[in-house]
Amino acid sequence: MPAYIAIVGLYVAATLLTLGVVAQSKPQPVDAAADGALVRSPLRDLKEGVAYVWTTPRMRAAVWIAFLANLTAYPVSNGLLPYIAREIYGTSQTGLGYLSASFAVGSLVGSIPLSVIGGIRRLMIAATILWYAALLVFAQVQSLPAAIACLCLAGFAQSLTMISIAVIRMRTASEHLRGRVMGVRMLAIYSLPLGLLAAGSQIDRIGFAATGTLYAAAGLALMLAIVLHWRADLWHLHAPTNENIW
DSSP states (O other): OHHHHHHHHHHHHHHHHHHHHHHHTOOOOOOHHHHHHHOOOHHHHHHHHHHHHHHOHHHHHHHHHHHHIIIIIHIIIIITHHHIIIIISOOOHHHHHHHHHHHHHHHHHHHHHHHHHOBOTTHHHHHHHHHHHHHHHHTTOOSHHHHHHHHHHHHHHHHHHHHHHHHHHHHHSOGGGHHHHHHHHHHGGGHHHHHHHHHHHHHHHHOHHHHHHHHHHHHHHHHHHHHHHTHHHHTSTTSGGGSBOO
């Protein structure tokens, strides 16, 4: 019970602090004309962001890959872990903790070399392929240590993929549209519950190994189709997305 009280208190304190920031950053009154110019419609901003992403090939490709990862990769490497820990490996909460932590550790390690490399030459494509390859192996292994190793590798590749997508968005988007592009990218996360729902029904029918293999193989095939379609913006060395970050 004290733990729950502490958690609730933390959330209440965070809410109060957030309200304080909003109150302090409230804009000063301005004349009616300037005030009308500053007021914007969230729906209009969203429409502008969607239109910009849709008409910019490299942006559209990056968002499609993010959508695909949430649909086919995250359910296997994250959302289904409680079921996998109990039903596949017969382990307890401790084993589930090891599985979850291995993916997180891989993500942490993956974020380090990118800051040293200084570029993303085709890195997003290679990392996504590595991510799905690790999931293909993960769906087949029968031992917990092997599964932990696969999830470490998957987390490593996932970090490189997501950071590369973020770099592409921030570096190539127009400055005044970056916030809207980030908003459109965040909408890609809504494919995750769809992937989880479909995975649950498929596991009941064909089992986890077949479902995980199907998800990883389908994700890999669709990702390669995206790369093939937008190869001029993603693969060629002189494409804007393949230049150095710094």
